Amino acid sequence: MALHSAPAARRSSGLITGILCLSGTVVALQQTMVIPLLPDFPKILGISSDDASWLVTITLLTSAIATPIVSRLADMFGKRRMMLISMAMIVLGSLIAAAGGTFVTLLIGRGLQGFAISMIPVGISIMRDELPKDKVASATALMSATLGIGSALGLPLSGLIFEQFGWEAIFWLSAAVGVMLIVAVALVIPESSVRTRGKFDFLGAVMLSVALAALLLAISKGARWGWTSEPTILMFVLGFTVLALWFPYELRVTQPMVDLRTSAKRPVLLTNLASVMVGFSMYANNLSTTQQLQMPKISGYGFELGVMAAGICMIPAGLAMVFFAPVSAKITKRFGAKTTLMVGAVVLAGAYVARVFLTGSIPLIVISAAVVSIGTAIAYSAMPMLIMRSVPITETASANGLNSLLRSVGTSMSSAVVAAMLTALVIPSGPGAGLPSIDAFKNIFWLAALAAVAALAAAAFIPRYGAKPESAVRPVTPEGFEIPSTDNDIVVAGRVIRADKRPVKQAVVTVMDMAGSPVDWSRADNEGVFSLALPEPGRYLVVTSADGWSPTSQVIRFDNAESTHTVMLGERLTISGQVTIAGLLTSGTVITLTKPTGEFVASTLTDHAGRYGIALPSSGRYILTALADDGAGSQARQIAVIAQSTSVDFDVPLEQLPVPSRV
Template identity: 85%
Template sequence: MKDRLLALHSSPTTRRSSRLITAILCLSGTVVALQQTMVIPLLPDFPKILGVSADDASWLVTVTLLTSAVATPIVSRLADMFGKRRMMLISMTMIVVGSLVAAIGGNFVALLIGRGLQGFAISMIPVGISIMRDELPKEKVASATALMSATLGIGSALGLPLSGLIFEHLGWPAIFWLSAIVGVLLIIAVAAVVPESSVRTRGKFDFLGAVMLSTALTAILLAISKGARWGWTSELTLLMFVIGIVTLALWFPYELRVTQPMVDLRTSAKRPVLLTNVASILVGFSMYANNLSTTQQLQMPKISGYGFELGVMAAGLCMIPAGLAMVFFAPVSANITKRFGAKITLVVGGTVLALAYIARVFLTGSIALIIISAAVVSIGTAIAYSAMPMLIMRSVPITETASANGLNSLLRSVGTSTSSAVVAAMLTSMVIPSGPGEGLPSIDAFKNIFWLAALAAVAAAAAAAFIPRRGAKPETALRPVTPEGFELPDAAVSETEIVVAGRVVRADSRPIRQAVVTVMDMEGRPIDWSRADNEGNFSLALPRPGRYLVVTSADGWSPRSQVIAFDSAQSTHTVELGDRLTISGKVGVDGRTTSGTVVTLTKPTGEFVASTVTDGTGHYGIALPTSGRYILTALTESGHGTLARQIAVIAQSTVVDFDVPVDAEPLTTV
């Protein structure tokens, strides 16, 4: 038995399949990222080719940005619920369909529809990362995740020269034909190589939450991306901002009340997740400034005093070293994560980004210096991007990794969109005269962009520095073992991993909302955790059937620990919390037990919290409020005696007894 397991564990087929899965997923991510920048070099030519204005042509970039922002959280949530590989195939199909519509249609409307469909595919990157967590050996997750995260920058950098080269030799439809062909090949590869993950969350899809979030994102990103053209104080721009902000203001409380929300805001508010998402916005802002400014800086005419007057394709080719730098440094960032943790990796990435941009302020004298400094920016981006999924996955339930990574990618898109608007504003507001009524961006405009990007990178590193350290991580929990004590091979792990469901209830079988369920193995090592929904339902991903230690807690209830045997994914396990945390005690009047005494709980600031009446034995009980200082007051039934006490409430039951003197003057005691 031992020899067979060891032979299977070291099987070349297993190692080869892991490498192949990683290669296919990363190639898919690169192709998806290409869609973001593939039409940028063609924007100056599209107005003439399609017979539209320059403002209309810019929508070919804007529509992709909007659909990708809307699709990322929705597709990621659906991937957690209905299958990650399935949603990857659907997303890749959208690329193929969008490319065919654009190539065959040949007009502006067809191109606009095609580009919108292509934007749906960007959600493949967070979904692909969650597949890596589910399917790859634990020692390969960090390096594969680093490479998958870097594909966004790699594809964006390579898209600039590639599309320019194809356009010059084969025409613009060839760009979309190539995307369609590559998309079909990747659909076949994903279907043949990537297994469908068994890790799924149960429940209903939050359609209203998805519509509200899509409305808010579309309005806000439209205002950010089009504000420079429409005017930042124009009625349309202000209307978009108002619609977005008001919709978000309604969406947040709705998501907190709905049973199965589109985005778990309580988990997103956890310090590690919140700070990682803040860093994602800042790194996205910093990274995109490099892509937008470098090619423009190289294309500036020599009469500007600092430009090199390169053509579109030559300037795009200068971005290839930046793309390759992300490929080569992805393994380096993975090694930093393995040795020091993802938090340190993110701090290092933000620091490298900041130093690179500071260098860019001064290194403007030659093409070589610009290429080198732009490549260093990409190195910092690769290091920072690789850390974010690891930080997210260690802090959210395993059954929600795709949706959590999707939210992180969405916020990164918010950062890049904001960067695009700021760069455009800088380049159009700080100009030098170049002719009658014309002007060129000054060198100070580019330097100010670099300073802003450096500040954003410093802020990202600072946010990462406050992410709390963790010991053991759920995503690196030990692999399951056989009864003989031998670790199972990775192929067997993927086959035995199960997702189990349960329900947290009180003694009368009514559900307890928002209870937190943590599961550990029998040696106390963390496996997964889950937050029960408003119906008390939860789900957990376990490496195999067996006995586990389950710890359940909820506000106002005594925590409970128990050993549960999870034998299959089909059964539902009920966890009962029977002891309600209370403030309780006995009230006497002049030493004698009495009923009917009114006991009230208020805050020192005057707000009423709760009240009750003592029973026949003089006892009372009030459900435990949130931790803090309170005033507990007793008033006799006759109204002739009262007594108040200040108490401190912590997360455990509190006993406070009263002996109220009759006809005593009401007073407050501490």
């Protein structure tokens, strides 16, 4: 296709943003489109209400499984390609659901629709790769908000279509829109040249899928099954057991499904933690508002609105996210993404505190729900920027996919907590029946406010990036991170080795331009291989470091993506020295390194010149001990290890051996 190879700069950034955001909104609609129909599906399909709830659960499960997998595949094999595959899943699932007409076909269709939620993190990574630098923040903010926009608009839209045309029309319309978006994506969205080389981690993907499915099943079905029931406990045990096996496997595998070392970096870890909390807080608004408005007047606080009317009341919340996404982008450009996330969390917390007291009229509820959406839009917009500034460019899709997955975990937890609250605090409404009390809703709002405060606390500890160097010639984000140009992007590969040509595992390679501005970084795999995305061919400063090795810096010219560049680390950092016994050099002296708490670290023997060397351990305090070959003397010293070689010499005095007593 001719348009496939056209430079992205020649295409309208507004058109690219519009297509991606529309795709994200359509995908988000799939999450809530059947919720208004759940009370009617038991009669329509001849199933129980518990069976009907699986039409929501199956989408949750498949979206959680697909998001990290599709995002990783997008980094490896092409972001536009995976977007097209995800959209095709929506079309296929919608056709199966609409044409089948049975519970089984509807369940299969809903499962396939869930795969498409991964389009949102993939779309965000495309924006970073393809849009001009000054457009990325606002476009990313709007794309992030589509999850909330689609979820809010899905309730009234599906209710209206159902009442006018029947439930099948919802899926026919979804299929038609999906086909149009496939064509639009194929014609407008360019395929990114930023790719990650290597093999896909199939075992890691399977293990993560099993763990996520088990945990999300336990969370989403725990209220129905019973939190202490055997199925719930079994799912929790299975999920945590597989996760316990998955974590060490991912740390050992050469090219992991999820880079846990990068995910453990403080900015990424805290942003992901905030994502869980914001997801929890956001979804509580969607779930509780419509139910609060539909409560009968006999409850003493309800307004007895129909499903359609209650859904319409959520439209202002969806529109608020659209209008405030650009506002959040301006905050990010002016003050940084960390501040944006903190502002969003503060607005969320304040809105929920207000919701506790503003329950007396429909307008007050609608306005306070809209303010919650404003806080959500502001917070959501900051997260991709915080993630992308802290991960390698070649891993942006998978990193954003993990962030989106954790948002889904937060929404799943919110769903379980809301269901538990609404069933635990009830008021009698007839023989054997009860309605949720107003205190149940207030408790939900308090918990959502606490979740927002937890997100604020996590955001407060995210480190700020320093100011960009004054000599920088290229514009950078407020955090000092340069987003690559789209005209001449190249992805280069290299290998980190030591003097004996063996690879150095997990070395970190950082690239800066000749003016000192950061460009990209990468963590070498277990074979020492790394990939870097550069804005254009040319000369770059490459800084390489690894635990236990002296860092190196060198200027390398990267002209194309075909050649592999070798980076050699400096000397191995050690604890070394010379040992004498009573002033004399001797070989075979035992040198041991232990921690002050008693743990053994390493040991070695001196050579013929009395010299020894031990690989430098992690920073901290240690006990270094020398023991003479014949046990005639020993000496111990406490040393402080930092990230540089340390020299410690010993002169071990001979001990006065006790004379055996005679009887």
